[in-house]
Amino acid sequence: MNNLITSLLIFINNPEVRDTDYQIASCLLSHCHDIRHMTIQELAEKSYVSVSTINRFLKIFGFSRYSIFKEVLNQHVHVRYSQMMERLSEQMPNQVESLLQAVLSEDTYYQVADKVRLEHLCESIAKAERLILVGSDEMIAASLRFQGDFVVMGKTVLKDSMYPGNRFTPKSSDLVLIFSMTGRIFELSYGLLASLQSEEPEIYMCGHYNFLESEQFFLPIPEAVDEVVENMILDYYLTRITYHYAARYGHDC
Structure with missing residues (x-):
């Protein structure tokens, strides 16, 4: 599962450093099904950070715009979900x-x-x-x-x-x-x-x-x-x- 979800998990799997990146990654993973409906201001509020901090975090992954990031995250969530449902019959x-x-x-x-x-x-x-x-x-x-x-x-x-x-x-x-x-x-x-x-x-x-x-x-x-x-x-x-x-x-x- 080499996708954006894995990259976000790397941040929350280092609980010895609960910085702003940890907060944002945790929030994104908790709301990955809702992200397509959330504005950047709403994400910032739920993460307890500023909009500029969100933008800095997105640049770590090479995204210049929040709209592109949330579209990609939403796609990755649904692609993996579809894979799992398909594989249920193959177990x-x-x-x-x-x-x-x-x-x-x-x-x-x-x-x-x-x-x-x-x-x-x-x-x-x-x-x-x-x-x-x-x-x-x-x-x-x-x-x-x-x-x-x-x-x-x-x-x-x-x-x-x-x-x-x-x-x-x-x-x-x-x-x-x-x-x-x-x-x-x-x-x-x-x-x-x-x-x-x-x-x-x-x-x-x-x-x-x-x-x-x-x-x-x-x-x-x-x-x-x-x-x-x-x-x-x-x-x-x-x-x-x-x-x-x-x-x-x-x-x-």
Whole structure:
């Protein structure tokens, strides 16, 4: 998904620097379905910046006029949405599942391929106001397409910081997805889990270990498998969640 949405995600995926560029990119992604109806003054107000700051931001992407920028962004949103709807009929999860079944133990395979957990997560995402991602840069980078696709389906997606000085507190209406293979982010950032839980949002975790109270909210990636298999399982989760959500809720966009 090499398009304008990906470029905007680069700004919000650096939450250690929440400057005016971060504010504008977040606003554009949150309103990407409405952008064609918004004036530059309205965008500036929603981003809490001046019109001149918006124009400076657009020049980063080579746009001299806001009207051209919003037309291109609108096209990219609808092209990707159309691609996703077309690919729904081409999805063949059984191919990937047969590969996973060959390398995982029977118990682990059925945990990874649990359709009930997938359905519950998609229902929770649909109800949530925003999707908040927390985790290591490596795992978050793997979720870039996942982020962009949910933005296209009208769901605000933000990456939160692991570090105390830059965190925001997820609201009870948010859904938090934590990505960490070993849980080391909790060692690097004291009080992170307590901070994320303080307003009682629904939280899911993906990795080797479950740091949450309920197994229902855990997406396991087994230990003692090759890194290629780890990445395959992570991508399997992200892709299955995306297309299951698109099939159930994407047509409402």
